[in-house]
Amino acid sequence: LSTMHPDVETILFSEEDIAQIVQRLGAEITRDYQGKDLVLIAVLRGAVVFMGDLMRAIDLPLAIDFMAVSSYGSNAKSSGIVRIVKDLDMDIKGRDVLIVEDILDSGLTLKYLMKNLSSRKPASLEVAAFLWKDVEGKQAAIDPKYVGAHCPDEFVVGYGLDFAERYRNLSYVGILKPEVYS
Numbered sequence: 001l002s003t004m005h006p007d008v009e010t011i012l013f014s015e016e017d018i019a020q021i022v023q024r025l026g027a028e029i030t031r032d033y034q035g036k037d038l039v040l041i042a043v044l045r046g047a048v049v050f051m052g053d054l055m056r057a058i059d060l061p062l063a064i065d066f067m068a069v070s071s072y073g074s075n076a077k078s079s080g081i082v083r084i085v086k087d088l089d090m091d092i093k094g095r096d097v098l099i100v101e102d103i104l105d106s107g108l109t110l111k112y113l114m115k116n117l118s119s120r121k122p123a124s125l126e127v128a129a130f131l132w133k134d135v136e137g138k139q140a141a142i143d144p145k146y147v148g149a150h151c152p153d154e155f156v157v158g159y160g161l162d163f164a165e166r167y168r169n170l171s172y173v174g175i176l177k178p179e180v181y182s
């Protein structure tokens with residue numbers, strides 16, 4: 001959905017901004033993964049929209065797979081406890097794995113995933129994050145190789161990002177009005 005949602009205060013990244021960002025990332029990945037055995041792994045559910053766009057911006061043979069993880073509520077999230085709800089269908093041993101994420105906030109989801117996936121002995125393991133909330137004074141647990149854009153420490157929704165499972169279908173990334181979540 002492209003029209004401004006009444007619950008959205010400001011549009012941070014328009015559909016056009018997003019298309020440009022994704023084209024740039026796709027070109028970088030295409031250049032870096034020449035001759036490699038690329039597997040894109042998206043983290044359900046937030047990353048599905050970015051995954052759909054990014055895979056089509058990469059001009060290389062590639063495979064895709066999905067993982068679903070759950071953190072035990074908001075407290076457990078900051079403790080870094082992550083449970084695999086749906087594992088990969090694919091064996092990634094010896095392959096060049098790129099994890100696709102919509103947003104990197106504390107980085108704890110990705111930190112856990114990196115550790116878990118690296119134990120399966122891929123040839124390489126990197127992260128492509130569409131947004132990075134790298135707020136000053138708050139250290140992210142991991143350092144993504146590909147970053148679409150930096151994002152302020154606000155409640156952002158759209159382009160796969162939800163609040164209480166809503167707004168994922170917005171075609172842009174916007175800041176949610178405070179009265180919606182408070």
Ligand code: PRP
Binds near residue numbers: 044
């Ligand atoms: C969100 C987002 C990232 C993660 C980032 O997922 O999509 O996966 O949180 O947070 P972190 O860097 O602090 O770990 P969420 O758990 O809300 O699930 P969802 O993708 O289904 O919305």
Ligand code: MN
Binds near residue numbers: 043044
């Ligand atoms: Mn997610």
Ligand code: MG
Binds near residue numbers: 046161162
């Ligand atoms: Mg979410």
